[in-house]
Structures are given as C-alpha cells and as structure tokens.
Amino acid sequence: MLSERRLEVLRAIVQDYVGTQEPVGSKALTERHNLQVSPATVRNDMAALEDEGYIAQPHTSAGRIPTDKGYRLFVDRLAGVKPLSKPERRAIQNFLEDAVDLDDVVSRTVRLLAQLTRQVAVVQYPSLTRSTVRHVELLLLAPARLMLVLITDTGRVEQRMVDCPAPISESSLADLRARLNSRVVGERFSEVPRLVQDLPESFDQEDRGTVSAVLATLLETLVEETEERLMIGGTANLTRFVHDFPLTIRPVLEALEEQVVLLKLLGEAKDPGMTVRIGHENVHEGLTSTSVVSVGYGSGDEAVAKLGVVGPTRMDYPGTMGAVRAVARYVGQILAES
Amino acid sequence: MLSERRLEVLRAIVQDYVGTQEPVGSKALTERHNLQVSPATVRNDMAALEDEGYIAQPHTSAGRIPTDKGYRLFVDRLAGVKPLSKPERRAIQNFLEDAVDLDDVVSRTVRLLAQLTRQVAVVQYPSLTRSTVRHVELLLLAPARLMLVLITDTGRVEQRMVDCPAPISESSLADLRARLNSRVVGERFSEVPRLVQDLPESFDQEDRGTVSAVLATLLETLVEETEERLMIGGTANLTRFVHDFPLTIRPVLEALEEQVVLLKLLGEAKDPGMTVRIGHENVHEGLTSTSVVSVGYGSGDEAVAKLGVVGPTRMDYPGTMGAVRAVARYVGQILAES
DNA sequence: GACTGGCACTCACCGGCTGAGAGTGCCAGG
C-alpha cells in the first residue's frame, strides 16, 4: 500500500509533467509543491513508485514521467473533475442554443469540445436504437417508384428509394401511409418489425408486393441507421504534439478517419457515466499513446449516444473531464427542448 | 524565351524532385535523363532558369528545386494529364456504384480520391443553386406545429420545423401540400419565390398565417441550403510530410477544418474544367505551401459542384490531375443514373 | 556561338569530442 505522501508525490509528478511536458526531478518537485520533505526523501518515494510501475524514467538519470498505470491511479483516486467556470458554462449554453437543426447541434458540439479542451473532439449522433418513430412519409415519384422518408423523435430524417413491383394508386398509397403511421408512430425501432408484420395481408392482391417492398425498405433503414454516425473536429490540435511525437500522430489520424474504430472506441465504454481510457487500455494500436475521455448524453434520463475527446495520455484530466461532462449535459438539455 | 532544352531540364528537375523530395543537381540530372549534354551545360541552363525564377536553391551550393512559378510552367506547358489505367477506372466505377444514397456517394468519393492520390480529398455536396424541387412534404406533428421536408432532384432531403400562428386542419394542409407541389415541383430553386408569391391569398383568412409561415420557412431553407456543405478525408496523408515541414502541417489542418475556407477555395476556381492552384496562388495563408487541384462535376452537362485534392506543391501533378478528372467523371455518371 | 572539361570554392552534413547540468542511487548520520 502506498503511503499518503507517496500518492501526493505521484499527483505532483502528474501535474508537473502535464504542465511542462518534461520529465520531473526530485528537486523541482520539492520546490514547486510544498511537500515539507527533502529531495532525498522524494527520491526514495520515487524509487518505490517506480517499483510499483506508476512512474518511469525515459533514460537513466533523467526525471520521472507517469506511466499509464500512474495516470490511472491519478484519475481514479487523486484527481477530481474540475468544474467549469460560470462564464464558460454560459458561453456553452448560448453557443448551443443557436443551433438550427440536429446537424448543427452536433457540429457545434464538436467545435465547442475541441476548443474547450484543445484536443480532438468526437461526437456520436443520437442513437436510434432507443429512438421512436415520429412519422413515416411515402411519396409517389413515378408510377412504380416511391420515396420513403423516416422521421425520428430525435429530429433525424432518413430517406430511401423504393422500386415497386407494380404501379400503385395515390389512394392506395394514402391508405398505406395512414395505416403504417397509425401502427408505428411513437413506437421504438425494435418494435416496428413485429407491428407491421401482418400489414401486407390486409391489402388487395395487386398492391401486396408494393407494400412488402415498402416494409422491407423501412426495416432495412431502421437496421442501417442503428449503425451510428459521428462527427469529429479539432484534429489541428494534434499538431501541438508533433514535435514530441512525430510518428505517433499518423496512426492517430488514421484511426480518427475510420468511423468504425471510433464507434467501437465509444461503444466500449460501458459505463453511461464518464469513462477514461488511458494509453494501452485502448485496444486499437494506433491509439495506445492517447487517452479517451467519453461520456453518454441524452435528451432525457437515458443516454442516447456518446461524445468525448481524444488526446495524449499526458492531458489535463480534471479539466478535460469537466469540459466533457459539462458539454454533454448542455447538449442533453438542448435535445430535450427541441 | 526559353529554349526547348531548358524546358526539358525544368521538366526533369520537377520530375526528379517530386520523386525524391531532394534538391536535384546537374550531374544526377544528366545521368537519370538522357539529355545528351554534359553537366556543365545543364548548369548553364539551370542558371538561366534560376534567373527567370523557375527554380531556386535552398542554400548556396545545393541542388535546385522548382519554385511555384516553375510548377506553374510545368503544369501549363510541360505535363499532360496522366490517364488512369483500365483496372483503376473499373475499380472506381465499381466502388462508386455500390453507394446507397447521396451521403454515401460523397463519402465514397472522398475516400477514393484520398486513396488514389494519397493526399487530402475535398468533395463538395451537389449544389442546390441549379437544383430543382422534386417534392415538398408537410407533416402535422401537433395541431399548430408541422414539419416541412424538401426533397431535391439530387436526392438531398432537408427538414425544418414550422410553428403555426393558428391550428390548421388536416384537410387544409392536404390542400396546401397539393397546390404547393403543383407549382414548384420540377422548378429551379431560384424560381420558387416568384411562383409561390400569391399563394397565401387563395386561402381562407384563418389559414393564411400558417401558409405564410410555411412559405417563409421554405424560402429560408432554399437560401440556407445554397450555402454548400462538403466532406474531406485523407488528412492522415498530411503526416507523410511531417518530417520535412513540421510547421506547415498545422495551418493546413486548421484551414481544412474551416468549411468556409474550403468552399471559398473551390469556389475561386472559376473554370468549370480542371483548375490547379499552386502555392502562393492560394490566397489563404495557411495553404501557401500547398497546391489545390479541383474540377467541377455534375449529373448532366452542367457542373453542380466541385471536388479536388489538397497536397504539397511538390506533388505528382499529371497523376493527381488524372485521378481527380476520372473520379469527377464517374461521380457525375452515378449522379445522373440515380 | 554553343558545348565541354577542369578547377577552385562553398556549404550542409556527419561523427567524434567535450563540458555543463540535471538527476539519480546509495550511504552514513541524526
């Protein structure tokens, strides 16, 4: 078990290293933080912390830097979440309130997060798995070709073309539209297949093929849209580290371009509350020198999607966590209002 | 006026420099290209080319590298467009054909361009200024709240909420929907304001406010959507140059994050055919060490939007131009089919 | 007049060397 003072030393190391980006030595530590002990004592503590794997030396006779394990301990036990200042929170709220539609909300959120944390921001679009149907619209574009428009309660709109096996009349279509909506509006996506199952049977023989085609497309859209989308921003912030790690930036940029990777990244964080994944805790090998801070957000109590920040392991965890949490909270509010 | 051989020397310098990324000297030139003259002669030619500002030396007694002016001459007079191979073209076509909707077309195009050119790709969404209305849908979400959905001939769908001054009946709404569509379907956006101008007058007093609100939102959407969107990809390719220009990459990434900058960038290229802007020809200061190759594309004869590639000035111009042109052509085909 | 070979000159680059400084581990004493 680590003594209180050793934990204090670890905290001091993390704070100094995050601030200066340079290995921190025993002398500097005692000077900057009032530890009330001599450098020699700190050296002993450091040796112990190193034995336990919390810190490491880049080279013999250089200062120490925290390891992933050290950051983990710091985040779990030594650091809180630094709340944002009032003006900051007001600014967030104002900025998000001006959004005109869902795309705009997401894009503003990304820019906000990137700016606040000075890191790369990732925001997942509100997920549809828990969403409900607000409306399904069917439009006749040609005698045997129609467009299906799905509108969700989160404000998302998806459209698909449907080629009909046989022409359908405007009146039959109106009938289908009405019956379809009366069954699925307000229902969760997962319920829809069951609810529309027997719908084709209630139509005339000639329209039955078209009805089936429409339903097939609808179900397909529901499934496809459950595969979520996301938006990223602030990649320019990566260049702040280009001098230290010219070779790590490339795999990170590559990983960020792969939506699949990012979705998995956010998805892995099971806790709906805030999750911090540090360095090698990230499975993707391009991201082993980065940390990911993510949190769920939603319009009501339930989290409908996640957002987060990707940065170097040596980041300001309390500040970043504060910003991420605050932004998630306000986005949730905005979504609930609209 | 430059002699034939001097042009040949310039071409050789550009080709070698693009290949090796290193200043090229007179001896190496005569060896790699069979110029049939001695290094000394080439040196004289180089001195002349340098006087004219086509090439420069990074330091005294190093090889020469092309200047922006040199690249310009190369592109204008010395290099053609290198057509893609048949397998490459087939691959492009196949890859694009699998796209399911407009978003997918654009995203596939970006990935394709980035991969082919190994540079940063930028694709503008098909512009709406020349687009026509395919359908306008109105959905009653609450007694005094409805959703307007606009569908364009390029397959784009935009939705807006409309708050009505007074409740409107389902039948009045159907009436409005029918009359609105009969007027605007198939018409260009720019025509719409004129065509719907007198529509409110033909409605009952009680619905007139709502009709006006709907029309206002529609016109607003048309204007807003003329401000175009775009998608970028392949930013990881920027890191290929991080070793040479660690400080230029940051402003480039920043510029790429600003949609406005990129839109201006593409918009500045007036020629609907291929445009190449080299180094300082780009006004934006973050991009003065990059070149932009862009071209218009469209579903028919008219260009409805642009796409292009951003890379270092020392890029393989013939290859890049070939890839950009080919991709634009195939995207146009795909859009025309759907 | 255009091309060529030769020659002196200029730098950038690389490797080795050195001194300074920061930091460590260890030990003996309080």
Add this chain to the structure above:
DNA sequence: CCTGGCACTCTCAGCCGGTGAGTGCCAGTC
C-alpha cells in the same frame, strides 16, 4: 524514517574538421 552529501550516469548543446555534392567561372574545342 528522514536528511545531507557524494560519486556516478547520461543527455544535450556546442565545437571542430573531414567529406562530398554541387556550383560558378573560364579557357578551350567543334
């Protein structure tokens, strides 16, 4: 258990000299 002292290690920056690629210029040749 803490502290001061001491010897040791290792990085880093700066310096130096040799090497090599490349240049400009000039005199000579076709």
